[in-house]
Amino acid sequence: MGAGPAALCIVAELVEQGLAVTALASHTPEQPWPNTYGIWAEELESLGMASLLGQRWTNTVSYFGDGDNEEGLAPIQHHFDYGLFDPAALQDSLLSRCGELSWNVETAVSIKVLGRDTEVLCHSGNAYRARVVIDASGHRSRFIRRPDHGPVAEQAAYGVVGRFSSSPVESGQFVLMDFRPDHLSDEQREKPPSFLYAMDFGEGIFFVEETSLACAPPLSWSELRERLHARLSHRGVEIKEVIHEEYCLFPMNLPLPDRRQPLLAFGGAASMVHPASGYMVGALLRRAPALAKHLAMALAVEPPLDSSALAREGWQVLWSPELVQRHRLYQFGLRRLMSFDEARLRSFFATFFRLPREDWAGFLANTLPLPRLLMVMLRLFLLSSWEIRLGMLFGASST
Structure with missing residues (x-):
């Protein structure tokens, strides 16, 4: 079904x-799929399906600084290709089979x-x-x-494919997570954090999406739209043409x-x-x-x-028993991250991407065997500050 x-x-x-x-x-x-589907290119290459990518970026970055100083403006370079499925090609390929x-x-x-x-x-x-x-x-x-384990946390996102008064991201760039909060009001900083997920499609077209991590209840699309416009405005960017709007809402800890x-x-x-x-x-x-x-x-x-x-x-x-155990570990980690404020999340993710690439990529793709996943989580714990370590152990509300 x-x-x-x-x-x-x-x-x-x-x-x-x-x-x-x-x-x-x-x-x-045959009804077209409305949403975009992203994937690390190497993950798709391992399946022999790289031809299904509609877009691919080599310049992949994230921002975890506060944006208020030169250091906060510096991106983390991922050195790992990211792609978007061509949804029609993926759909046609599966239908043909x-x-x-x-x-x-x-x-x-x-x-x-x-x-x-x-x-x-x-x-x-x-x-x-x-x-x-x-x-x-x-x-x-x-x-x-x-x-029934209580309220289900959902990830929400609001995005725009369109043309802008100036480039919202660098030419040819993919931004996995831009957590810089310098555009937010004090009141907004008290609410659950969100980040920018964005990419250059070429020919003057960009995709920008304001995304929240899992929340229960989730951030509303109107709140995310307001944050996206504030983020763009803070950087002197205006939306000139909306080609497509994207609305996402799905459970993370079902x-x-x-x-x-x-x-x-x-x-x-x-x-x-x-x-x-x-x-x-x-x-x-x-x-x-x-x-x-x-x-x-x-x-x-x-x-x-x-x-x-x-x-x-x-x-x-x-x-399988192993997949169940891995899923439980991920859900444990998600519960801890849901207790983090914006500053702690920025610190956590900056540390996460200091892991060896094969470790963080395997973590995000859920391809690490259970023993290695445990070792990666331990390594992340040891790399983290004491504030983050205590948050990982007990939740930020307890520290």
Whole structure:
């Protein structure tokens, strides 16, 4: 169920395993995806998919100074290429791998396990049966059970693709995080911090996006829009033409689903958003093949497994014990960062990017094996100031 990147990723792999797939979605999978999807270029190269990048930057930087002096204006150079997917190319590539499969444009209203099969009843009255059902309809799915751990923190962003009175970033530059707060009022500095994510698209077109880290409740789009305009104005930049506005809101610390349930999930519905970075597409591309291959093997078992058993097989692959432990570590770190004020966040990230590139890049992509992840987190702790160390251990509100 679904027609976004997660759904197309898993459907493509299931079809390539020779399985019979029925696809349901509330809209056609050809409907354009509205948001931008970023990824470190090396991560995509390792998958042999670098051709799907629509934009690529070598000049990648971040700003973690206060912006009030010369030192605060100096960027941190990442020396690591960053790219944006060409969303149409990614969508077309995945659709082509789905072969002649056609999507049933339907809205599911109930799902029932009927012994060997699972039935999906749709608003139209049509019912579909399958050996196993995968919900890839996004984090708002109402069919996936998960524990209630309290308010869910969300990352919010408001962005503009457009033309400006002067360049909001240097020519050919990608800015991962600009945390300089010199444009904020005293009142705004008391609120949860946000940063600029920006890039030069060439031909006088830029993308600028004001992004908050995870907050519960999240910062509003109106607040982020106000901050973005204040940031640009402080640097003498005006928006001359709006080509596209982008609104993002997604959970960062969504609890892992109940992995005993007879309904399988993938993507946002399966809590696959990286709690530390907010990225997911790289994980979708890496983890879909193993899940599809394992399901193909499980479906061939004699005597046949029922729906509940097949779903459990899928959950065990999707969230192996190691992946669960890594996810818990990331969520622990996110809770600590959510307690940091703007000054501590700037200090934390400045230290984070002093780690060896393969360490911070693997941390952000969630590709580090658990033992190495633990060592990287320990190294980060030792590199940090005592103020940050205490915040990591007890939360900033306790220090």
